[in-house]
Amino acid sequence: MDTPLLNATDIRQRIWLELQRAVQDRHHEWRTPVLATVGADALPQARTMVLRHADARQxxxxxxxxxRSPKIEELEAHPSVALVFWSKRLSWQLRIRAKATVQRTGAEVDAVWTRVSQTPAAGDYLSAKAPGDLLMDETSSNTSGGSQHHLAIVTLQVQDMDWLELARTGHRRAVFTADHWEWRVP
Ligand SMILES: Cc1cc2nc3c(=O)[nH]c(=O)nc-3n(C[C@H](O)[C@H](O)[C@H](O)COP(=O)(O)O)c2cc1C
Structure with a gap:
């Protein structure tokens, strides 16, 4: 879809609108970005994640x-991360750099768990074995666990956003920080 008249303010607002839509709409292409971190071995790591919340004001x-997943230790050692989103429908790529914080306990985790525990996804956070653990043999692949959940919330404070629009009429790229933006060569 062409968006010829969007100016920088419109683009910033529209980016946040699409991020919020992606949280609500399981078919939105921005629902599953790739989160890149610095691995425990100081080499890059990246994986797909489901976007759960987008707060434009914050x-x-x-x-x-x-x-217990390895990314948690990675984030605590190196909180700087990058996220990449691509939407064919929008013809937009969004690259975000951010600082991560991890909540393993507390009122917010309790509130999220109360909600998630009512859904089929609850099992993802109840397994006896930690993500990445070795499966010792093919018969010990039963990872169903107890009642103790392991859900953690990862919050990313956005530092800058690099927006790229692909269009037959000419690609456009803009970089946004908290209080500044500029056009860049795509
Ligand atoms: C479509 C899709 C969505 C995923 N969503 C999540 C998610 O929301 N949270 C998560 O921890 N892992 C999610 N995963 C699994 C991760 O990509 C990854 O394999 C797992 O978290 C282990 O990552 P780590 O070893 O870097 O900690 C998802 C995978 C796919 C394919």
């Missing part, structure tokens, strides 16, 4: 994960 995004 410029923050949230994801849920198992608190």
């Amino acid at each position: 410029t923050a995004l949230q994801f849920y994960t198992d608190s």
